[in-house]
Amino acid sequence: KLSSGLKRAFEKLTRASFVDEKVVKEFVLELQRALLQADVNVELVFELSERIEKRALSEKLPPGVTRRQYIVKMVYDELTEVLGKKSVPLEFSPGKSKIIMLVGIQGSGKTTTAAKLARYFKKRGVKTGLVCADTFRPGAFEQLNQLADSAGIPIYGHLDAKKPVSLARKGIAQFKQGGYELIFVDTAGRHKEEKGLLREMKNIANAIKADEIILVIDGTLGQQAYAQAKAFHEATEIGSIFVTKLDGSARGGGAISAVAATGAPIKFVGTGEKIEDIEPFNPPRFVGRLLG
Amino acid sequence: KTLTEKRLDKALKDLRLTLLQNDVALIAADKICENIKEEQLGEKVGRLENIQKIVSEVLEDSVRNILTLEGQQQEKMDLIEIIQEQNKNGAPAVFVFVGINGTGKTTTIAKIAHFLKQKGFSVVMAASDTFRAGSQEQLAKHAKRVGVKVIKGGGYGSDSAAIAYDAIAHATARSINAVLVDTAGRMQTNKNLMDEMKKIVRVANPDLIIFVGDALAGNDAVSQSEEFNNAVGIDCSILTKIDADARGGTALSIVSTIQKPILFVGTGQGYDDLEAFDAEWFVERIF
Ligand SMILES: Nc1nc2c(ncn2[C@@H]2O[C@H](COP(=O)(O)OP(=O)(O)OP(=O)(O)O)[C@@H](O)[C@H]2O)c(=O)[nH]1
Numbered sequence: 322k323l324s325s326g327l328k329r330a331f332e333k334l335t336r337a338s339f340v341d342e343k344v345v346k347e348f349v350l351e352l353q354r355a356l357l358q359a360d361v362n363v364e365l366v367f368e369l370s371e372r373i374e375k376r377a378l379s380e381k382l383p384p385g386v387t388r389r390q391y392i393v394k395m396v397y398d399e400l401t402e403v404l405g406k407k408s409v410p411l412e413f414s415p416g417k418s419k420i421i422m423l424v425g426i427q428g429s430g431k432t433t434t435a436a437k438l439a440r441y442f443k444k445r446g447v448k449t450g451l452v453c454a455d456t457f458r459p460g461a462f463e464q465l466n467q468l469a470d471s472a473g474i475p476i477y478g479h480l481d482a483k484k485p486v487s488l489a490r491k492g493i494a495q496f497k498q499g500g501y502e503l504i505f506v507d508t509a510g511r512h513k514e515e516k517g518l519l520r521e522m523k524n525i526a527n528a529i530k531a532d533e534i535i536l537v538i539d540g541t542l543g544q545q546a547y548a549q550a551k552a553f554h555e556a557t558e559i560g561s562i563f564v565t566k567l568d569g570s571a572r573g574g575g576a577i578s579a580v581a582a583t584g585a586p587i588k589f590v591g592t593g594e595k596i597e598d599i600e601p602f603n604p605p606r607f608v609g610r611l612l613g
Numbered sequence: 614k615t616l617t618e619k620r621l622d623k624a625l626k627d628l629r630l631t632l633l634q635n636d637v638a639l640i641a642a643d644k645i646c647e648n649i650k651e652e653q654l655g656e657k658v659g660r661l662e663n664i665q666k667i668v669s670e671v672l673e674d675s676v677r678n679i680l681t682l683e684g685q686q687q688e689k690m691d692l693i694e695i696i697q698e699q700n701k702n703g704a705p706a707v708f709v710f711v712g713i714n715g716t717g718k719t720t721t722i723a724k725i726a727h728f729l730k731q732k733g734f735s736v737v738m739a740a741s742d743t744f745r746a747g748s749q750e751q752l753a754k755h756a757k758r759v760g761v762k763v764i765k766g767g768g769y770g771s772d773s774a775a776i777a778y779d780a781i782a783h784a785t786a787r788s789i790n791a792v793l794v795d796t797a798g799r800m801q802t803n804k805n806l807m808d809e810m811k812k813i814v815r816v817a818n819p820d821l822i823i824f825v826g827d828a829l830a831g832n833d834a835v836s837q838s839e840e841f842n843n844a845v846g847i848d849c850s851i852l853t854k855i856d857a858d859a860r861g862g863t864a865l866s867i868v869s870t871i872q873k874p875i876l877f878v879g880t881g882q883g884y885d886d887l888e889a890f891d892a893e894w895f896v897e898r899i900f
């Protein structure tokens with residue numbers, strides 16, 4: 322029932338015999354509603370819809386393309402302009418160790434995601450290891466340990482460890498020595514108001530010389546997405562984004578803000594609680610879900 | 614449309630934008646603006662120059678009324694009173710905590726246990742999340758730090774409802790004042806998990822079903838609270854992670870959707886980071 326408004330607007334647009342300003346304006350209004358309900362940043366929604374309205378009213382239809390096809394392509398192009406047009410893989414060099422650190426707001430899904438990523442690459446023949454550098458959350462090590470065990474992935478961490486920086490450094494050293502190619506480091510949750518924790522995150526990243534920092538974004542995140550992602554990016558350069566909980570009803574618009582704030586591509590999405598519920602990011606599917 | 618109506622529409626449109634930027638869900642923002650347009654604006658608007666100010670004041674009042682459930686025939690919900698009431702009848706008060714994954718249910722239960730202990734009540738926790746990795750150890754550690762017992766039953770893979778039942782039986786036998794039931798996070802779109810939750814509620818027969826929502830959630834807060842309410846009936850909510858600079862609009866989305874009060878807000882990860890819900894604080898955030 323979310324997309325019915327946008328669907329009707331698209332149909333009206335298709336049936337219009339010429340570019341009627343009223344029909345386009347009606348369509349743009351429905352597009353705004355769809356994007357707002359998808360949690361896309363309010364400013365961005367108006368920016369995008371203004372551009373689309375202008376283009377829809379001024380651009381000439383290329384030959385062989387219907388009005389509807391052209392407008393659909395326009396909306397899709399504008400959205401993928403921000404998100405990226407194709408899927409960007411997580412790159413690494415076989416035989417060399419790449420250190421990947423996961424950061425994000427409390428409860429966004431980092432620990433589960435670390436295990437998902439490790440298993441994803443292990444299945445593809447990559448030697449992967451997990452490091453639990455969350456020394457704050459009760460049961461954090463047990464959680465990652467149980468997930469690692471379930472997938473047969475080696476894990477470095479201690480019960481009741483106190484110092485995340487030195488623990489992470491030791492874990493990395495051990496895995497590097499063992500010739501591990503992808504080492505995923507789980508960290509404690511934190512948000513933009515916790516300046517001390519943002520500093521700690523920076524210290525961990527520097528101490529382990531992280532090659533890539535993944536910002537884990539909760540698919541239900543609303544208008545706070547831009548500000549939060551920006552704060553993380555200012556503390557440690559974000560290399561890529563992982564969007565979780567897209568198996569629910571959230572449309573993931575917050576992820577667009579995270580991309581805009583960090584300039585980092587979304588590489589994977591989480592589609593469930595189980596360790597196998599991970600998929601490479603698929604721009605067309607994501608945009609389709611966004612529009613309802 | 615008259616000039617007054619046009620300026621009213623514009624003022625309302627601008628203020629609706631304020632709601633949206635403050636994380637109020639689109640459907641909730643629409644509903645709120647529609648309601649004040651129908652009921653209150655017509656009479657108040659006299660002098661054209663003051664339209665923006667008048668609309669803003671009316672909207673602010675409306676938001677305040679929604680958050681405090683003004684005009685609803687509900688008596689103020691008080692955790693302590695409910696516990697005392699139940700204990701008079703020789704039973705422990707039972708509170709079940711539900712919500713989607715990662716919103717802060719387990720941590721909130723620890724905070725509530727700490728809060729009740731400080732008020733002199735005895736508490737036992739039911740570890741009814743038998744699915745998620747590390748959930749049992751997480752709750753056990755919180756229980757140990759707060760100084761309360763946790764009933765784990767068969768642990769991982771065992772029946773969640775049975776653990777809640779055991780905890781209540783344990784509390785009844787020992788005259789423990791309150792039972793806090795922790796449940797696994799679940800997506801409101803997962804029918805099997807929603808059915809499992811219904812079973813836990815049926816067996817536990819709680820005095821309060823408490824929805825735990827993340828203050829950083831956007832439009833999904835409407836769907837979450839609505840579906841959970843349809844499934845088991847929410848009595849009240851707790852909104853977590855306010856300290857993350859949450860704009861507060863999520864409170865409005867939830868309350869306007871299920872018409873049930875917010876009891877507490879979570880303001881951090883420590884046991885003391887739990888505060889009584891203050892509608893005025895939210896009104897000030899938004900306006
Ligand atoms: N449905 C669903 N649940 C998910 C997904 N990813 C993670 N979760 C769940 O979300 C909850 C939080 O996940 P965690 O991995 O503990 O999150 P976290 O970011 O490590 O949390 P902190 O360490 O406390 O900051 C758990 O119940 C996970 O099972 C997903 O893609 N879909």
Ligand SMILES: Nc1nc2c(ncn2[C@@H]2O[C@H](COP(=O)(O)OP(=O)(O)OP(=O)(O)O)[C@@H](O)[C@H]2O)c(=O)[nH]1
Binds near residue numbers: 718721
């Ligand atoms: N900053 C902040 N963090 C919070 C608050 N409440 C909970 N958290 C954190 O959020 C994360 C998730 O909390 P949990 O208690 O595990 O959440 P949950 O709902 O039980 O998660 P699942 O059981 O996996 O669905 C933890 O890191 C908590 O410390 C809060 O009010 N503020």
Ligand SMILES: [Mg+2]
Binds near residue numbers: 431433458461508510
């Ligand atoms: Mg974690």
Ligand SMILES: [Mg+2]
Binds near residue numbers: 718719748797798
């Ligand atoms: Mg929990």
